[in-house]
Amino acid sequence: MTDPAPRTTEPAPEQAPLPAPTTRPRQDGEGGRVVREILSGNAVISVLAVIVALIIGAILIAVTDPRVGSAAGYFFASPGATVNAIWASVSDAYGALLRGATYDPGARTWQGKLGIFETLTFATPLILAGLSVTLAFRTGLFNIGAQGQIILGATFAGAAGFFLDLPVGLHLVVVILAGALGGALWGGIAGVLKAKTGAHEVIVTIMLNYIAAALVLYLLKNQLKDPNSTNPVSPKMPDNALYPLLLGPNFRLHAGFILAIAAVLAVGWLLNRSTLGFEYRAIGTNPLAARTAGMIVSRGYITVMLIAGALAGLAGTAQVAGTEKSLDAEVAGSIGFDAITVALLGRSTPWGTFFAALLFGAFKAGGTSMAVNADVSIDIVAVVQSLIVLFIAAPPLIRSMFRIRAVRREGASA
């Protein structure tokens, strides 16, 4: 049987439009395809997005630096002075950022020199929470609620830490499980409401974030309050409940980082190799077809939000049983929101999320050193991070900035 219609007249324009097909030119072999993708595709766009965002950050740093301002005052007399001032301003800031995030030969102590381990420490909860957002996103759910799930995870983990007295090893395991449970509970609420009532998970998770913040504050004023403090903070976690430090007492890097790497591997297997992940991806791409193929979409939404919540809850344990060692209202910081940008920068793949989290961890570690050594507020990091995500989300913008030819598409606009 032959198909009389040549390929070029398909798909029929009278039908409902297809999801824009991402056909690559047919004449390319496999090798050519890879090269092309690297040249004009995601990788270059990502790198350029980071560069453009850093340049905009540099402009902000330079413009607000009083040294540049005073040099610009006599710009026409001595334009070189302005250029030098700008260079000094930007290189001071980014230099401090880079050294703080990696290796600072000028520092006096080893922990000061090896900022790279601070980077990994900051990256740990970002990896876990980023995986939470990634996993939900691949299932078609927008988990804006990692923030609340981290808080609940940290709260549960904290409670398990303070109220239980268990032997070494077991206590930490219980703390980790409690954290996962807390996050799963909070994520599960959004999953159940989505599955059973159709409530939009974006709205629900945003609202749950604020409820979690109010809840933890209440608990910190009452049940979880450190009796020796006037502030709403918890007591210190007992040693048994803490993640062991990986590099001795001089560095904060803890075993939570190992857990995070294990989570990357696990989520990678789950998404790409497991039957459950097959269901999640099918539901995420086309829930109606998934349902017709016998998958239970509502169960998928509920279970994936339980897992995603548990991952974010683990990020909470990394805070309360790792980095911070106690619970306060700011335990989640901005990790929950950073996790969204991490997942986007990582293009919703497990390893992409891992490396994006490392980058953002580096920004955090370096940002602190930049604030101290170059007097540039760490807020600039938030600016750069958000710009990166905006640029990555809009590849045509970056392409037009750098005049990169887009991958040609067949009939994509039909």
Added chain:
Amino acid sequence: MRRAGIAGPAHRRPPAPTPRWVESLKLELKGITKSFGALVANDHIDLVVEPGQIHSLLGENGAGKSTLMNVLYGLHQPTSGEIHVDGSAVAFAGPADAMAVGIGMVHQHFMLVPVFTVAENVALGNESTGRGGILDLDATRRRIREISAQFGFDVDPDALVGELPVGVQQRVEIIKALAREAKVLILDEPTAVLTPQETDELMDIMRQLKANGTSIVFISHKLREVKAVSDKITVIRRGKVVGTADPSAPTTELASMMVGRSVSLTLEKSAAEPGETTFAVTNLTVTNDAGQRVVDDVTFAVSRGEILGIAGVQGNGQTELAEAVLGLRRHVRGSITLGGTELVGRSVREVLDAGVGYVPEDRQDDGLVGGFSIAENLVLDLYKQRPFSRRATLDRAAIAANAAAKVAEFDVRTLSAADPVATLSGGNQQKVVLARELSRPLKLFLASQPTRGVDVGSIEFLHKRIVAERDAGTPVLIVSTELDEVLELSDRIAVLFAGKLMGVVPGKSSRELLGLMMAGLTVDEARAHLDHPDATIEREPA
């Protein structure tokens, strides 16, 4: 919702009292080409619509008719070519420009805002306003009543559009165009959602409009309708005009022009050899979320080695019936048995595991995951079984091997089974769905709209596969709104109207009989009506 009013000749509505003569306009398309990237949807199309003429544009699904009309209506800009109105070239930057010269369009998918009233929908974009842009819907209401009176429509300007039956919604669309003083009205596949009787009423309206001087471009792939109403017919195939014809031209000639070669209108298939009856639907009632009975006390059975076709106008419960069998519906009463096993109350998974192969009516929404590869789509409901997975882990090699075999067996045109299924043509996508559903031993094969939006070559292939499944001894249930397809495939035909079964008739029944049943007559009433065509049948609205 829909009335079962059977309008005999005596019931034809009287001509409009004082027709408002519309100033006619001549429309010419010269060498219109429209391409989307590499895809050429329209290739140097010439078309002349004389004033006051009903000009039909005949072509298969996907021939490029709608694209051409979207160009004419300003929704798309032509890649090359010109549009002339009364001899002078015009360029449309958007629909507003087309409307300004007097072109109106009734889209295949109605362009109505469901939460707006009729008046708001008619006013939209053409609003009468008082000072400061304050809406004056009274002026619009008056205009709607005026047009309704002229054409005998019964349309309440303050009804919510979303609550109106489709037939009435279509009239709202026509009013919308007429309220803008349309001199040329484009009707894009207007009969797809109508019963044969509603179709007749629409044709009356078209003739009335023509009498008023409105030109009509009637887009359809249904030969009978085109022949019945047109002054002139232009046939389009694969984006090109292949010729023009008079409505008196023989059907077979028009058909071969449309599909490009002489087609045998009947599928070669041997007579059915029905075996034991293994699939039975008994007193099945399906209620939707709003509490309406969308399938109402339906009983039928299918035997092994037999194809039962379910005919009916779109929206008369076929979709819900099919979904109820698969376990997709919530409020189901009655019984569906397959080889003695009760299916009502089972999950989709359990129904599939019981041996039901299911082809959904909308493959892109329900049958395929567009972003998944062809290989993944081929195991979309088999991924949990060996050899495709073991211990919750997918076996990619087995999935790829399966894909290679199925792509070859079903002649799926693709370079790689790893490509996203969305890159395939409609026909090839449908082959993927059928390949998947036929790839395990079946106790029932249920296909809804098995060839909707599929090219002719693939249709033949798919039909042959369905008949082969029948010949292998599987009971087959086909749901189709294309009467031709039902007639071609079925050994017996059941007709649904407003959720009720109007009767089951032999596969060789006449089109007229089926048409009456599709309009809401039981098989006995329909036969009686055919015997005594002058008698009008009084029926309560369904």
Added chain:
Amino acid sequence: MSTVTTQPAGRPAGQPAVAGVGPAPGSRRTPIVLAVLAAVAIVVFAVLGPGGQATFRISQDNDAWQVPNLVLPAKAFGVAIAVVCTALAVLAYRQMRANGRIAKWVTLTYAPVFVVGLLVWIVGGTTTQNITLVGLFTGAMLITTPLVFGSLSGVLCERSGVVNIAIEGQLLAGAFTAALVASITHNAFAGLFAAAAAGVAVSALLAVFSIKYVVNQIIVGVVLNVLVSGLTGFLFEKIMKTSVNGATIYNQPAQLPALPIPLLSEIPVIGPMLFRQSIIGYLMLVLVAAIWFGLFRTRWGLRIRAVGEHPKAADTVGINVNRTRVRNVLAGGAVAGIGGAYFTLVAVSSFSKDMTGGLGFIALAALIFGRWNPIGAALAALLFGVAGNLQSILSLAGTPIDGQFLAMLPYALTILAVSGFVGRSRAPAADGQPYVKG
């Protein structure tokens, strides 16, 4: 394309079938919710109700027109409230059984009755057992005003089909810019205009990325909030904290004075609440009315609603969908920017980092709880404002309920609303879906 720009799920945009708009299944849950609340009223307000009296002080001491205090026996009043709530719940259940829907007045009566019952129970349970209504409501306006502007921004954007998660960022940008410009120019009105411009600037980014580059609107909104927070935080550290001769000259904005309206401002409770406001407060009242009227009574509004419900239908009648959306998003930015100016020109006399503190998200909640209707959103904002202010008032007086639970109220109510437990909250059909011709 990567997952970044694709909608997570759902049917392709632009082709909604013209389907029935029957009652949402969610509304069937309403009697259950009402019954649960009635049970709460019986147990908490009546059975466990505090003894003694709850005093509501209506007039302030210096009011020209003194109204005596309202004194209610807390427990007896709680019993009365419980009876009314139970009766209404039963009525709702019977109406639902009989007609499949509940008369609007039932729920509209239930809500205020329950809220009053809650208020009496709370006040009766405090140590002082009295509360100044004027203080409660005028204080609430400090929260309500920016909430209303924020939710009106949401109304403008979302009615045209663009989800606006960036309200928080728009408010914050407005607050910062107003403070900076009003400090430099010593002119509060210059600050007000600059704030509107800052809101428009945030909106412009939302429009460019979500409409021109078709990036998922939720992503853009989330990211813009981070961007504005970072940018204002950075500039605050760099510019505003710099002191010249011991004064932070860039963070001392000129203030907008209160402009009491004669006579009207003397009405008890309402007067101080609504008619002793700054220009921004009056602008709020005007905007709520104007946007409501505009949306539902004018050509402008008809077109916007069509674009938000069924953009393709709007396109086929010659309405430029994306231009309409861009205009609305920009207008929404201006409105939210002005709301942001309220923080630094009226409420607090200087900018501080992240001073909007999540109010943008409560504004989003008010928008949803108010069913995308300007008046509904304003009333929701008032409710949330009262709850917020009650929280701070109660933190001073001993109370039977922790303030943190009042803080959760807006969020919890919104979750109930979107889950269909409280009424029906339906977003415009094309909300969040980019419109691409084709």
